[in-house]
Amino acid sequence: MKRLLMAAAVAALTSGAAYAQDYPTKPVTFVVPFAAGGPTDKVARDLADTMRKALGGQIIIENVAGAGGTLGATKVAKAAPDGYTILLAHVAMATSPALYRNLQYKTLEDFEYIGLINEVPMTLIGRPTLPANNYAELLKWLNDNKGKINLANAGLGSASHLCGLLFMSTLKIDMTTVPYKGTGPAMTDLIGGQVDLMCDQTTNTTTQIEGGKVKAYAVTTAKRLATPALKHLPTLDESGLKGFNVTIWHGLYAPKGTPKPVLDKLNAALKTALKDPEFLKRQESLGAVVVTDNRVNPADHKKFVEAEINKWGPVIKAAGQYAD
Template sequence: MKTLLKLGTVAAAVAFSLGAQAAEEFPAKDKTITIVVPFAAGGPTDRVARDLAEALRKPLGATVVVDNTAGAGSSIGAARVARAAPDGYTILLNHIAMSTMPALYRKLAFSVPNDFEYLGMINDVPMTLIGRPTLPANNYKELVTWINQNKGKINLGNAGLGAASHLCGLMFQSALQVDMTAVPYKGTAPAITDLIGGQIDLLCDQTTNTTPQIEGKKVKAFAVTTPKRLTTPALKDLPTLAESGLKDFNVSIWHGLYAPKGTPAAVVTKINEALKVALKDPEFIKKQEGLGAVVITDKRVEPAEHKKFVQAEIDKWGAVIKAAGQYAD
């Protein structure tokens, strides 16, 4: 027994020594840190990643690049990082999909709670409920009346199964206890085009996509999905869904950073410390505000709190998706 205890102590000491050495050497001068974005280049998540990569270079003292690995609602890119060497040089930047994949996909090549080290949250992106310009309703109260008068006839667009707009739409229908016809598109752009053209009635999507259309009066805006009203000039007069009667309605698209499971704790700490510095970078904050995003300043920037938050989101969205019976396979 004493021999086993001694061996266990030696193993723990070796592991600690290797972790400390990895942290001391991380990041190596001749190595590049790759942020994997599980979506195509040019989209909102890609923009967040590129802004963050730039803000991380100085505190990390390393080259940080973005690599897009799109497909299957972000699960292909996430799987790539889950399989990567746990050394801190390949990390994942993903959004709310981290909390919806466990329910949307019956078979995943990884476990969101168990196959990643959580590095910290980055931002929150509010969402807006918008309608076609010819919709009879001009405010949220009138919209609810119109919805109740047209049950079974309403087309609710989304950017694809598992997209932010799909999730917001599910939550909105659940809150109102009204079924609408889901019309999926291959991205937000064609969905908004059809909304403007009157082919669909409603869309709930993030401010990064809807604000220009609201400013240009190409769509009708009814509400925001966050607990508090927004300060963006074009959106500041919009009520929240919570204050409009949908108690506790709160949907935002958040982004976080993840490393493969087994990445040394000291390396996780180094990346997290660099992230905290990046999130205070004035230029990064300015760019995020330009996207309608709010940079995280609360405890969710800590790895443990980030993981706790994601688990709560998994529970929330799992219930919504299960009730709707909408799966990716």
């Protein structure tokens, strides 16, 4: 019996290795759980352009937007574990367990972790007609206009929603949150003056700040950014919100049960892509920081996500904002 079990195990390993040797034999789909044109979509398309060279096969993008990223994540969790359906998702992987009562997957159990990609700082921006021209003036304006402030976000569970929640809870100033169906329409209304403020990723705000279409007040990182368009902005920490440090990270995930040799090949291709000069240049221009530490490894990636679940859960529960 033992010999039969050992033989079966050896056969499985040999089969998996042979499968990985030929992989990929058809296009790999990166499922992006947000709309095309948004920050996460930009990261996915840049990574796919670079990673396909290292992987040796075509990578296509499929946008499955809705329910704060959980529709796309659910699709991948239930997909065939063959390495051809991969999820590229952001911090929603860690926040959805607290936001959604009836989540259709378990973040730490239903996926194979491939590696972290980058960390994207956030910027606090305002409509162009806002009277405040710097953070000190903004803080005064916020205190003078309590009960009348509108804070836009790209929808429940979005990066802008999370950053806004933390900003409000840290300041202890209530604002009316205005959810949109994506970053695009939220930014359009902010530029048009229909809402007052938004906290969003540099991948989406840098161009608008450069063009003078919005007012920029601060960045959410512990240190100032080196990006030319943003290096003049103070951090919220140095502006008085001690300990305020929010970055929106992106990672790659496969359905649970994907063969390890395939995961190893995907991880190796990811690591190669993260060192590509053109990819690094694209990310730097958007204020994103490519991950170079152990979180590019599957086990450390998973530990990081677990820590993020523990970080965001109390913030979301305190705000009392849930969805079915």
